[in-house]
Amino acid sequence: DGGITQSPKYLFRKEGQNVTLSCEQNLNHDAMYWYRQDPGQGLRLIYYSQIVNDFQKGDIAEGYSVSREKKESFPLTVTSAQKNPTAFYLCASSISSSGNTIYFGEGSWLTVV
Amino acid sequence: KQEVTQIPAALSVPEGENLVLNCSFTDSAIYNLQWFRQDPGKGLTSLLLIQSSQREQTSGRLNASLDKSSGRSTLYIAASQPGDSATYLCAAYGQNFVFGPGTRLSVLP
Numbered sequence: 001d002g003g004i005t006q007s008p009k010y011l012f013r014k015e016g017q018n019v020t021l022s023c024e025q026n027l028n029h030d031a032m033y034w035y036r037q038d039p040g041q042g043l044r045l046i047y048y049s050q051i052v053n054d055f056q057k058g059d060i061a062e063g064y065s066v067s068r069e070k071k072e073s074f075p076l077t078v079t080s081a082q083k084n085p086t087a088f089y090l091c092a093s094s095i096s097s098s099g100n101t102i103y104f105g106e107g108s109w110l111t112v113v
Numbered sequence: 114k115q116e117v118t119q120i121p122a123a124l125s126v127p128e129g130e131n132l133v134l135n136c137s138f139t140d141s142a143i144y145n146l147q148w149f150r151q152d153p154g155k156g157l158t159s160l161l162l163i164q165s166s167q168r169e170q171t172s173g174r175l176n177a178s179l180d181k182s183s184g185r186s187t188l189y190i191a192a193s194q195p196g197d198s199a200t201y202l203c204a205a206y207g208q209n210f211v212f213g214p215g216t217r218l219s220v221l222p
Contacts, residue, residue, distance in 0.1 A: 004156075035212075042117065042202065042212035058209070090156055099144040099206035104156035
């Protein structure tokens with residue numbers, strides 16, 4: 001089935017650790033996105049990529065990093081510089097970055113312990 | 114900067130009722146507006162996309178309208194069912210998608 005796969009579903013991070021969230025899509029989409037969702041708030045854009053080997057910061061990029069070495073993969077690293085990383089992280093993709101229908105993965109829960 | 118709000122924050126209705134969810138955006142220079150459904154602990158599922166040149170879109174029991182000049186969109190759900198219980202989010206697309214906080218809907222059997 002075509003879609004977006006995020007892993008792991010649940011992740012626990014110790015203080016000072018970097019962790020990486022995986023996002024893979026087999027929809028042949030050029031654009032990919034990472035969002036953060038906190039309770040009672042809308043989604044906030046962390047990073048997005050319009051094409052392989054290119055990405056741009058979103059509204060809350062500080063403490064996060066990404067790479068886009070392959071069209072189907074857009075991993076997100078939550079670094080120790082992110083002071084409040086506990087949240088629900090959503091990866092998404094669309095055919096292009098021109099406002100087409102956007103498709104989401106099932107999300108990853110990150111908790112700091 | 115685009116801001117998107119949704120009213121009400123939560124809504125509880127008996128099964129069978131027709132209902133309206135509201136979405137407001139501050140910058141009318143958008144290309145489209147999308148409505149999504151989110152079940153607890155899950156990702157978002159796209160329901161309807163309305164292009165800026167359109168007034169409304171329909172899919173089954175769902176109808177979404179768009180009034181760019183007033184910065185408003187509504188999602189109409191007909192004959193609500195318990196399976197419609199979820200959080201509904203709207204997102205306005207200008208340079209990027211800007212999401213509202215969502216309306217949490219409970220349909221009681």
